Amino acid sequence: MSPDQRPDLIIAEWMEYAGGSELLRLLASRCEDCETRVFPRAATCPSCSGRNTVDTALGPDAEFYSFTVMPARGDGEPTVVGQARFEGGAVVRGYIDADEDAIPSIGEAVEVVPFVLPAAGDLEAATTFAFRRKEQAGA
Amino acid sequence: MREVAVIGVGMTRFGQYPDQPYAEHGVEATRSALEDAGLEWNDIQYMYCGAVNVGMTPGNRVAAELGATGIPVVNVENASASGSTAFREAYFAIADERCDIAIAVGVGKMGRIGGGGGGSRAEQLAARATGPAPPVATFAMRAHRWMAKYGTDPKVFAQVAVKNHYHGSLNPYAQFQDVFTLEDVLASRVIADPLHMLECCPTGDGGAAAIVATPAVAARLGRHPAVRVTASAFAGIRHEDEPPMTVTASRDAYEQAGVGPDDLDMVQLHDAFSIEELEYYAELGICEPEEAERLVIDGDTALGGRIPFNTDGGLISRGHPLGPTGLAQVWETTLQLRGDAGPRQIEGANTGLLQMIGAGGVCLVHILQR
Numbered sequence: 001m002s003p004d005q006r007p008d009l010i011i012a013e014w015m016e017y018a019g020g021s022e023l024l025r026l027l028a029s030r031c032e033d034c035e036t037r038v039f040p041r042a043a044t045c046p047s048c049s050g051r052n053t054v055d056t057a058l059g060p061d062a063e064f065y066s067f068t069v070m071p072a073r074g075d076g077e078p079t080v081v082g083q084a085r086f087e088g089g090a091v092v093r094g095y096i097d098a099d100e101d102a103i104p105s106i107g108e109a110v111e112v113v114p115f116v117l118p119a120a121g122d123l124e125a126a127t128t129f130a131f132r133r134k135e136q137a138g139a
Numbered sequence: 140m141r142e143v144a145v146i147g148v149g150m151t152r153f154g155q156y157p158d159q160p161y162a163e164h165g166v167e168a169t170r171s172a173l174e175d176a177g178l179e180w181n182d183i184q185y186m187y188c189g190a191v192n193v194g195m196t197p198g199n200r201v202a203a204e205l206g207a208t209g210i211p212v213v214n215v216e217n218a219s220a221s222g223s224t225a226f227r228e229a230y231f232a233i234a235d236e237r238c239d240i241a242i243a244v245g246v247g248k249m250g251r252i253g254g255g256g257g258g259s260r261a262e263q264l265a266a267r268a269t270g271p272a273p274p275v276a277t278f279a280m281r282a283h284r285w286m287a288k289y290g291t292d293p294k295v296f297a298q299v300a301v302k303n304h305y306h307g308s309l310n311p312y313a314q315f316q317d318v319f320t321l322e323d324v325l326a327s328r329v330i331a332d333p334l335h336m337l338e339c340c341p342t343g344d345g346g347a348a349a350i351v352a353t354p355a356v357a358a359r360l361g362r363h364p365a366v367r368v369t370a371s372a373f374a375g376i377r378h379e380d381e382p383p384m385t386v387t388a389s390r391d392a393y394e395q396a397g398v399g400p401d402d403l404d405m406v407q408l409h410d411a412f413s414i415e416e417l418e419y420y421a422e423l424g425i426c427e428p429e430e431a432e433r434l435v436i437d438g439d440t441a442l443g444g445r446i447p448f449n450t451d452g453g454l455i456s457r458g459h460p461l462g463p464t465g466l467a468q469v470w471e472t473t474l475q476l477r478g479d480a481g482p483r484q485i486e487g488a489n490t491g492l493l494q495m496i497g498a499g500g501v502c503l504v505h506i507l508q509r
């Protein structure tokens with residue numbers, strides 16, 4: 001799906017397209033006193049309480065940190081959620097763009113990609129972020 | 140600081156009681172603790188009540204049914220650790236000479252807990268943006284991380300549930316009283332891979348209470364072998380839980396009591412999900428993380444083993460109505476230290492540790508000794 005066909009980013013302050021339209025960066029803060037990274041952005045460092053945070057971005061590259069699969073009750077798809085760890089140490093939670101049987105291994109390289117949430121009930125369709133196994137060069 | 144003794148404990152059988160108001164659970168638990176201590180309600184000088192989402196001033200509602208004696212009633216809410224927090228405040232009421240006899244009561248009515256449907260529009264949007272995040276998912280991800288790090292077979296987590304359900308089968312106040320085999324646990328529905336339904340605590344209702352007093356009061360009553368509260372520690376969370384709250388709180392508690400992990404005869408802890416026991420074995424300093432699975436496989440942490448954990452069934456089997464849970468730990472540890480734990484009795488138990496975690500980032504550790 002091209003970016004013009006994709007619905008709007010669900011929370012514009014959380015992410016931006018990286019270069020092209022197939023990867024995302026997460027908009028985060030970095031503490032100038034202790035180097036802690038925090039997503040989403042925060043004026044106060046959660047680690048040292050300092051107020052010297054500056055804007056930074058995480059990704060698109062990350063390391064797969066953990067995951068779980070929650071089977072659907074009744075019909076429907078299972079929910080696959082996980083975490084990725086970014087350079088600087090921040091661990092972020094999100095969807096995984098993979099089938100239940102093709103989830104990345106913990107420690108494997110992943111990247112942040114756009115992920116479309118379909119309309120449901122009162123909720124409009126929206127684009128959020130997900131973690132996907134990083135494509136091997138030439139693959 | 141004055142010394143503090145537990146002089147009376149009581150609880151209701153945890154379970155689903157949709158037609159019973161929560162105050163009745165509190166009254167029943169309080170009357171049981173008063174009878175255990177040999178006291179009347181008008182002997183109580185200070186009351187602390189732990190509860191979650193049951194409505195305004197739950198302790199006052201319980202007290203009103205017992206008699207309006209004019210005592211101060213303080214209500215505390217700290218998620219799963221609400222009862223433990225009430226116990227700690229009652230402990231300080233004695234230690235700091237606020238009074239000579241205080242009660243901590245916990246009540247729970249889980250039917251009133253919403254499924255996370257509340258929250259502001261911004262919170263709902265954030266939840267949709269990152270996917271469903273019930274507590275079980277958080278602990279399931281911790282379980283996968285543990286498996287990747289230490290090579291643990293998830294059957295070991297299931298074995299923790301087998302152990303705790305067995306302990307619960309020996310406790311007439313436990314919500315579940317069935318023995319489940321490893322096959323039973325693994326055949327129960329997957330809630331969040333690798334955790335099965337029988338590895339997760341149930342929701343439920345109930346009440347529990349503990350009366351604390353000065354050693355002089357305990358000696359005057361003289362009904363039971365003295366049980367002393369020798370440590371009360373509280374750690375709030377740091378960023379990314381580093382160092383883990385349980386490490387911080389337990390080291391503080393060991394120092395207060397002048398004991399170490401090797402001196403413990405038993406531990407009650409927050410096993411809302413089976414994986415937690417292995418994590419806390421290591422964080423409490425019982426073993427290195429890579430050795431934790433051996434404690435389960437070898438039966439070291441089962442009744443009859445070297446250091447039994449969750450001897451009353453833990454959250455998984457005894458149940459976890461939030462408000463009273465920490466006080467159920469006090470109930471079990473007190474019975475064990477008196478030698479009154481019946482088929483669950485640990486011979487010669489002298490020292491027990493109680494650990495409780497609460498959402499939002501709280502950890503309480505108490506040590507009780509005879």
Ligand SMILES: [Zn+2]
Pocket residue numbers: 031032033034035036045046047048049050
């Ligand atoms: Zn900082």
